[in-house]
Amino acid sequence: MLTELRMQKINKTFASVRANIDVDFDLKKGETHVLIGENGAGKTTLMNILYGLYQPDSGTISIDGNEIKITCPADSIKHGIGMVHQHFMLVENFSVAENVVLGNEPRKGRKLDRKKARQIVRDLCARYQFNLDPDMLISELSVGKQQKVEILKLLYRDADILILDEPTAVLTPTEIEELANIIHTLNSEGKSVILITHKLREVLTMSSRLTVLRNGIVTGQMNTTDATVTKLVNMMVGKNLALDVNIPYHEPSEKVLEVLDLSVRDSQGHYVVNNFNLCLRKGEIVGIAGVDGNGQSELLEALIGVRKIDSGRIIASSADISSATTLERISQGISCIAEDRHKRGVILEMPLVENTLLGNYFRPPFAKGIRIDYKATRKVTEDMVGRYDVRTPSIDTNIMWLSGGNQQKYVVAREISKPHCILLAAQPTRGVDIGAKQFIHEQLVKERGEDKGVLLVSTELDEILALSDRIVVMYKGGVSGEVTRCDANEQLIGRLMIGQHEEG
Amino acid sequence: MSKEAKRMLMIGAPPIVSIIVAFLISALFVLWSKDMRLGEYFAALLKLVTIVFSESFSTKLKFMEVLVYATPLLFCGLAHIICFRCGLFNIGVEGQFILGMTSAGIIGQFTGIPAILQVILIMMTGVLAGGIWALIPASLKALKGINEVVICIMTNFLAMHFSNYVALRSNIADVNATATFMIQANAQLPRFNDSSRLNISTIVVIILAIFVYFFLFSTKRGYQIRAVGLNSFAAQAGGIKVNVNIVLALVISGAIAGLGGALHVAGVQHRLISVAGFPGYGMDAIAISLLSNRNPVACIFVAILFGALRNSSRMFQIEGIPKDTVYIIQAIIIFFVAADLISKYLKQRSRTK
Numbered sequence: 001m002l003t004e005l006r007m008q009k010i011n012k013t014f015a016s017v018r019a020n021i022d023v024d025f026d027l028k029k030g031e032t033h034v035l036i037g038e039n040g041a042g043k044t045t046l047m048n049i050l051y052g053l054y055q056p057d058s059g060t061i062s063i064d065g066n067e068i069k070i071t072c073p074a075d076s077i078k079h080g081i082g083m084v085h086q087h088f089m090l091v092e093n094f095s096v097a098e099n100v101v102l103g104n105e106p107r108k109g110r111k112l113d114r115k116k117a118r119q120i121v122r123d124l125c126a127r128y129q130f131n132l133d134p135d136m137l138i139s140e141l142s143v144g145k146q147q148k149v150e151i152l153k154l155l156y157r158d159a160d161i162l163i164l165d166e167p168t169a170v171l172t173p174t175e176i177e178e179l180a181n182i183i184h185t186l187n188s189e190g191k192s193v194i195l196i197t198h199k200l201r202e203v204l205t206m207s208s209r210l211t212v213l214r215n216g217i218v219t220g221q222m223n224t225t226d227a228t229v230t231k232l233v234n235m236m237v238g239k240n241l242a243l244d245v246n247i248p249y250h251e252p253s254e255k256v257l258e259v260l261d262l263s264v265r266d267s268q269g270h271y272v273v274n275n276f277n278l279c280l281r282k283g284e285i286v287g288i289a290g291v292d293g294n295g296q297s298e299l300l301e302a303l304i305g306v307r308k309i310d311s312g313r314i315i316a317s318s319a320d321i322s323s324a325t326t327l328e329r330i331s332q333g334i335s336c337i338a339e340d341r342h343k344r345g346v347i348l349e350m351p352l353v354e355n356t357l358l359g360n361y362f363r364p365p366f367a368k369g370i371r372i373d374y375k376a377t378r379k380v381t382e383d384m385v386g387r388y389d390v391r392t393p394s395i396d397t398n399i400m401w402l403s404g405g406n407q408q409k410y411v412v413a414r415e416i417s418k419p420h421c422i423l424l425a426a427q428p429t430r431g432v433d434i435g436a437k438q439f440i441h442e443q444l445v446k447e448r449g450e451d452k453g454v455l456l457v458s459t460e461l462d463e464i465l466a467l468s469d470r471i472v473v474m475y476k477g478g479v480s481g482e483v484t485r486c487d488a489n490e491q492l493i494g495r496l497m498i499g500q501h502e503e504g
Numbered sequence: 505m506s507k508e509a510k511r512m513l514m515i516g517a518p519p520i521v522s523i524i525v526a527f528l529i530s531a532l533f534v535l536w537s538k539d540m541r542l543g544e545y546f547a548a549l550l551k552l553v554t555i556v557f558s559e560s561f562s563t564k565l566k567f568m569e570v571l572v573y574a575t576p577l578l579f580c581g582l583a584h585i586i587c588f589r590c591g592l593f594n595i596g597v598e599g600q601f602i603l604g605m606t607s608a609g610i611i612g613q614f615t616g617i618p619a620i621l622q623v624i625l626i627m628m629t630g631v632l633a634g635g636i637w638a639l640i641p642a643s644l645k646a647l648k649g650i651n652e653v654v655i656c657i658m659t660n661f662l663a664m665h666f667s668n669y670v671a672l673r674s675n676i677a678d679v680n681a682t683a684t685f686m687i688q689a690n691a692q693l694p695r696f697n698d699s700s701r702l703n704i705s706t707i708v709v710i711i712l713a714i715f716v717y718f719f720l721f722s723t724k725r726g727y728q729i730r731a732v733g734l735n736s737f738a739a740q741a742g743g744i745k746v747n748v749n750i751v752l753a754l755v756i757s758g759a760i761a762g763l764g765g766a767l768h769v770a771g772v773q774h775r776l777i778s779v780a781g782f783p784g785y786g787m788d789a790i791a792i793s794l795l796s797n798r799n800p801v802a803c804i805f806v807a808i809l810f811g812a813l814r815n816s817s818r819m820f821q822i823e824g825i826p827k828d829t830v831y832i833i834q835a836i837i838i839f840f841v842a843a844d845l846i847s848k849y850l851k852q853r854s855r856t857k
Contacts, residue, residue: 306740328742336741343740347734354727358742370723397800 001027001199003064005161005192010059012045019045020056021216027161031195032183034203034224037213038236038433039404045198047163050194051083052076078254082154082164088146090138096119097134100152109121124155128185143292144175151182163194164185168202169430172291173461173494175191180206198236200229201462212236236434247445252284252469254319256453257422262300263310264295264477271310272298273373274477280453281421285444287468288457295401295477296457300426303455305329305337306344317421330359335415337408338416339426348400352392353372355399356381356414379418387411389439405436416447423447426457428465441467475499519795523809530833537711537825546564551823559819560812564714568702572772574811575706576601579764579787581796581803582709582716583634583757587718588798590753591733596641596656599663600634601756602779604765606667607633609776612687612769613676619690626691626764626770634762635755637663642754646747652754662781683777693771703771712760716800729753730832761786788814793837794845811833 005027012020019042027033037042048054050061052070058069063079070076076083090099091141097117118158130148147167154162168176182204183193195207201418203210204224212220212235220235243357257280264273273295275404280286290296301307303314305326313322324332346355356377360366366375382397392402392408393396397406425444429437444467447454458464464471471488473481473496482495510847531549540548560570587594594600607629617625641655664753671677676684693703720726732749740746764785769776783856792810796803813834817827 049650050608301587304741306737325743325745326740327745330743338741343735345738347738349733349734354731357727358738360742361724361745368723370725372722372724372727374722461656 006060006062006065007050008060010046010049010050010052010061011057013057014041014045018085018216020049020059021214022400023059023216023218025211025218027192027194029160029192030187030190031209032195032207034195034197034207036197036200036210036232036236037433038198038205041236041433042197042211042216044165045216046310047083047165047194047196050076050081058373066102074122075159077159080158080160081159081163082159082161083149084154084167086148086165086169088150090146090149091296093137095137096132096137096149096152099138100124102153104157120156121152124152124244125325126156126330127171127181128189130182142175143170144172144178144361147171147179148182148279151186159191160195161192163196165196166198167195168197170292170459172496173490176202181372189473201228202231203232227256233434247467248449250283250449252281253451254257254282256280256282256316257455258313258315259299259303260313260315262299262302262314264298264307265310267296268455272477275304275312276474276478278455278472278479281411282453283451284422284469285448285454285456285467287463287464287471288455288474289464289471289497290459290474292459294474296381296459296474298477299340299474300424300457303329303333327362330365330418332418332421333421333426335359335418335420335422336485337411337415337426337428339430341407341411346399346407349398351398352385352395352410353381355379355410356384358414359418360414363426373420384410384413384417388443405432408432409436409439412443412444416443420452422453422455424455424457427459428456429458429463431461461493465493471499477486507560509691515797518844519806519837519841522795522837524843525837526833527839528837529836530829533829533832537829538765541750542544545847548626552825552829555819555825556812556816559816564817565700569735570811570815571706571806572811573805575709575771576695576764576768576785576805577789577792577814578709578713578807579760579767580786581792581806582713582800583761583764583786584789584793585716585796585798585800586720586729586753586757586760587832588793589733590729590749591736592640592645592680592750592753592757593653594638594656594754594757594761594788595653595786596638596659597757597761597789598782598784599660600637600654600761601765601768601786602663603633604630604672604762604767605769605773606765606775607762608671608691608766608824609684609687610676612691612775613685613854614691615688617688618688618791621682622688622690623693623770626766630762632762632763634765637762638675638754638758639751642751642758645754646751660782660786667776668778672740678775681775681777683775684839686775691770693767694775695771701772704769705767708767709764710804713804714765715851716760720800725749727751733792747801788834791834792839794841795837 007025008024010020016196021172025046036048037043045054050058052075053074054072061070062068063147069077082294091102097098100121101117118134123131130147130152132148136150140181151162155295162309167179171179184195204227208483209345211218211229212232215439245448259276259278262273262276263271275425275456288296295330298307303307309322310357310429313320319332321329321332339439342348349389357372358368361372365373368375378395385392385395386408395453428440445458446455455462456467470486472479473493475497476499480499483492527732528549530543531552534548534552535542535545558677559566561567582600583597608626611626611629637659640659641652644650645652671683674698693705695703696699720730728744728749731744732746734827736746788810792806793803796806813830820827820829
């Protein structure tokens with residue numbers, strides 16, 4: 001039985017990046033230890049080493065003083081280490097019970113013993129106070145409940161150490177609270193939890209100890225009771241950063257984007273955006289809050305013209321663009337920071353120069369007759385990289401070799417550099433570090449100051465609350481409420497996000 | 505080593521290594537077929553290399569013959585490159601090439617057309633035949649989302665049987681041969697000398713390779729095609745019409761293959777000859793385009809190598825080595841190229857995960 005896990009002098013290098021440099025980490029029985037750091041600081045690398053997905057270049061892992069070798073996830077499970085990945089690994093059309101026992105099923109003869117599986121899940125739920133029906137299909141569960149199933153899977157395999165990678169990224173405020181309770185229960189049952197996160201507030205409420213990583217180096221380790229937000233930020237980025245964005249007063253002017261009774265269906269024919277209305281004026285930031293999967297993605301796809309709309313109208317700068325092509329919309333002045341940058345934002349296998357051509361290739365100075373003017377494109381790219389501080393070996397480097405934060409900074413730079421009057425910013429800071437986040441927030445505020453209309457779609461409430469002049473809350477494809485900056489608070493938005501309307 | 509040189513080495517090394525290893529392994533088959541002892545391995549290897557080299561590069565005339573083989577391979581290789589760059593697999597190059605040959609066999613029969621005009625006419629119909637033939641899978645893919653590979657394989661058979669009909673049963677079929685009548689002298693491409701079949705189509709295809717390179721890497725359309733090939737979602741969000749580019753890539757690819765077929769008849773065969781099975785230029789060219797890392801200029805040299813191998817197969821037989829050794833060499837090269845591509849793909853996938 002574990003009382004102490006120790007990782008000592010862990011080193012790991014990828015190509016030219018040193019992801020972990022002499023990292024020491026330890027975990028005691030029954031504690032929650034947070035690994036915090038910017039993106040690319042090496043948190044996930046360290047945990048992937050512990051989970052057996054990567055091999056360290058040097059360094060040792062030991063449990064209770066006995067050195068152990070972990071060469072694959074099966075080894076780590078044997079030692080009682082389990083991991084819940086950021087993206088869940090569940091079989092959608094299996095029930096909760098089937099998912100939990102998958103890979104280690106109770107059998108009756110040659111068949112799965114469903115009754116026993118159900119009983120196992122019920123027992124586990126009772127013991128850890130989970131509120132789950134073992135017969136529900138995964139596809140019917142909310143993201144928060146799916147996460148619980150993932151945790152159950154680990155508990156069923158008797159994991160003593162649970163690694164949770166960015167567990168709160170997809171949760172509503174209430175679900176985050178529930179998770180905090182679950183972690184507390186786990187601790188009191190003697191289980192240890194490692195949380196990987198870059199959200200400061202969670203660190204302070206959920207953990208007993210924390211380790212800060214920066215550029216692969218441990219920059220601090222302390223008890224949570226000794227930590228403050230400023231201390232943490234200093235250790236994470238090495239410089240003092242104000243967390244709040246300074247938003248000067250700015251009077252919005254005329255309408256620049258209007259969405260009227262918009263309905264959109266997904267590929268299965270279900271309505272995912274339902275009679276949605278929105279108005280965006282020049283010089284304001286409108287935030288669209290909502291739990292992931294309430295139609296935000298489809299709304300954006302409809303706005304940039306890559307998804308057909310079912311009914312309703314979209315009007316940009318008093319022109320009806322409901323049936324316009326993507327190209328026409330870009331020319332109309334719609335810029336978009338894509339929600340999933342690897343899917344729609346960049347072409348990973350192309351160098352930065354050629355990524356600059358996305359959404360630009362058809363117009364001067366990039367196009368010269370039928371040719372692409374690479375000289376001009378290079379100049380624009382150099383300029384963007386310099387001005388927005390995108391860290392890259394060169395502009396001929398394929399963008400896949402850049403860190404997430406730098407990729408995102410590049411996308412922001414490109415979209416802002418386009419001639420535009422509307423900026424759609426979807427999850428603009430998803431998976432980026434504090435430095436880049438701060439920078440991107442500043443850019444959005446600057447856009448607002450330059451009289452652009454900014455539509456900020458984000459599942460991060462902090463971000464929405466900090467930046468938006470008005471907040472539209474999306475729930476099940478429609479608007480569950482609209483709040484102005486001065487009326488907004490976390491509880492109110494949180495209630496609207498789960499579909500409860502204002503009371504009184 | 506400079507960064508640029510390192511990069512070139514990373515791209516260039518795998519194909520070159522795979523060619524060398526292919527020869528090393530094939531030498532074992534030479535040992536086997538000639539009942540030589542293992543100790544004579546190096547003798548066998550030397551023999552193999554000598555045959556290919558002396559049969560292909562030792563005299564000017566022999567090298568010209570290599571180019572005759574390389575030319576249609578290069579046409580087809582370029583056709584594949586365009587589609588690979590767009591994320592498509594045009595396995596129909598074979599059929600488009602055959603239809604190009606057929607069209608030239610027909611147009612070449614017409615009398616009384618001035619020389620240059622008839623050659624230009626043949627080139628144009630070749631382009632049209634291949635392009636229109638590729639439009640079938642292209643439009644089905646764009647409109648209905650039907651996989652292009654399946655349609656292409658089916659259209660290949662249609663093309664082959666149609667071609668055989670023209671060569672054997674139509675009114676231009678020569679009953680004394682399993683082919684059409686010879687095409688008019690005005691329809692034949694000028695040759696460099698009387699002792700070789702090498703003709704100006706080789707110059708056409710080299711210019712075309714450079715042109716395709718320019719098209720892919722410095723025009724707007726080339727950019728769009730490559731963008732769709734690498735990430736159609738991002739391309740779409742960037743205002744690029746995915747379906748338009750899919751259709752264009754397939755049609756341009758088909759047109760190049762068709763042109764290749766037409767010039768093969770006008771320059772080398774001088775008549776449409778019936779075939780028992782696919783001539784295989786389009787199929788061999790798959791490996792050629794992949795071995796060239798889908799680079800049109802590199803493709804010129806790979807096509808010459810494969811042309812040399814095809815050219816040497818006769819000499820293998822004379823030397824008592826099965827001519828299939830040539831295919832063994834090709835197959836091993838393909839194995840290595842495929843393995844290289846798969847490992848790159850897996851590496852990339854684990855990175856983006």
